[in-house]
Amino acid sequence: MASKEASRTPAWSRLEPEGRSPPQNTYSVLLPTYNERENLPLIVWLLVKSFSESGFNYEIIIIDDGSPDGTRDVAEQLEKIYGSDKILLRPREKKLGLGTAYIHGMKHATGNYIIIMDADLSHHPKFIPEFIRKQKEGNFDIVSGTRYKGNGGVYGWDLKRKIISRGANFITQILLRPGASDLTGSFRLYKKEVLQKLIEKCVSKGYVFQMEMIVRARQLNYTIGEVPISFVDRVYGESKLGGNEIVSFLKGLLTLFATT
Amino acid sequence: MTKLAQWLWGLALLGSAWAALNVGALGLELPAPCRDVLWPLPAYLLVAAGCYALGTVGYRVATFHDCEDAARELQNQIQEARADLSRRGLRF
Numbered sequence: 001m002a003s004k005e006a007s008r009t010p011a012w013s014r015l016e017p018e019g020r021s022p023p024q025n026t027y028s029v030l031l032p033t034y035n036e037r038e039n040l041p042l043i044v045w046l047l048v049k050s051f052s053e054s055g056f057n058y059e060i061i062i063i064d065d066g067s068p069d070g071t072r073d074v075a076e077q078l079e080k081i082y083g084s085d086k087i088l089l090r091p092r093e094k095k096l097g098l099g100t101a102y103i104h105g106m107k108h109a110t111g112n113y114i115i116i117m118d119a120d121l122s123h124h125p126k127f128i129p130e131f132i133r134k135q136k137e138g139n140f141d142i143v144s145g146t147r148y149k150g151n152g153g154v155y156g157w158d159l160k161r162k163i164i165s166r167g168a169n170f171i172t173q174i175l176l177r178p179g180a181s182d183l184t185g186s187f188r189l190y191k192k193e194v195l196q197k198l199i200e201k202c203v204s205k206g207y208v209f210q211m212e213m214i215v216r217a218r219q220l221n222y223t224i225g226e227v228p229i230s231f232v233d234r235v236y237g238e239s240k241l242g243g244n245e246i247v248s249f250l251k252g253l254l255t256l257f258a259t260t
Numbered sequence: 261m262t263k264l265a266q267w268l269w270g271l272a273l274l275g276s277a278w279a280a281l282n283v284g285a286l287g288l289e290l291p292a293p294c295r296d297v298l299w300p301l302p303a304y305l306l307v308a309a310g311c312y313a314l315g316t317v318g319y320r321v322a323t324f325h326d327c328e329d330a331a332r333e334l335q336n337q338i339q340e341a342r343a344d345l346s347r348r349g350l351r352f
Binding site: 038078121162165177230256 | 324341
């Protein structure tokens with residue numbers, strides 16, 4: 001099988017023509033999951049496919065927060081299929097928030113770059129090689145996927161959802177001038193030490209957490225590159241954007257406006 | 261300085277310049293036609309900013325890409341992934 005072959009061949013041997021990439025670059029993908037039994041095998045399969053084709057060194061760290069639907073069982077099967085050097089299981093007892101999931105995952109990450117993404121298939125791994133190329137291009141500290149630029153976009157959003165998204169993004173750009181076009185997206189590549197520093201600084205939760213990461217990054221003078229991505233809204237499971245999300249988003253936005 | 265402070269400073273600066281010109285402080289006496297324009301200027305600017313915001317958001321909503329191809333590609337790959345994973349012994 002192609003993926004097995006690729007994982008045996010040292011990734012750097014195929015990168016040599018580019019010359020600039022040191023052989024030790026490894027990309028750790030952090031996948032926080034909660035009730036993603038349906039999606040997890042698919043996202044892992046797509047990740048393995050993407051990395052095998054591009055030849056970069058990688059590992060996938062699954063941080064399951066005690067899902068009652070058996071996500072962990074599926075994750076263990078995947079570990080057997082793809083090997084425990086590629087799939088690392090670092091479960092936690094209960095649901096404990098995204099920021100701590102990243103900290104928890106990073107503790108076990110051997111990569112010098114960290115990729116964070118959603119496990120619900122809204123973020124497609126095919127963009128990861130583009131993230132990596134972009135990062136090398138400008139030696140960026142962060143590369144952020146963006147739905148709002150170039151060929152970026154969404155699938156499965158109605159008009160109302162688009163208006164809210166564009167409106168919220170517009171207000172955020174005006175108030176925070178963050179230097180990145182997609183603040184609430186969570187498909188990003190970080191240098192490991194940069195992510196560590198940022199998580200230490202961030203206090204908010206949910207949507208606002210992703211936004212705060214970028215705002216803090218700007219404060220700390222980190223550089224941000226952007227790659228247009230297509231965002232395909234949840235295929236399985238329910239997408240969540242209710243009144244509560246909007247209120248907490250606005251609260252978070254104003255907090256950042258007044259404090260950063 | 262926080263973003264809030266930057267905004268407050270900016271508004272205070274523009275506001276005091278506007279007020280100074282209106283009352284003719286610092287010996288700045290504007291000709292009458294200018295003063296007629298100056299007095300309602302903040303209201304005009306507010307309306308213009310509102311129009312700009314609505315126009316921009318409207319345009320961006322209208323040009324928001326619908327990634328039909330990406331969705332189709334994903335659906336196909338999901339079928340492929342399921343088949344491949346079952347072959348490797350994964351119990352869904």
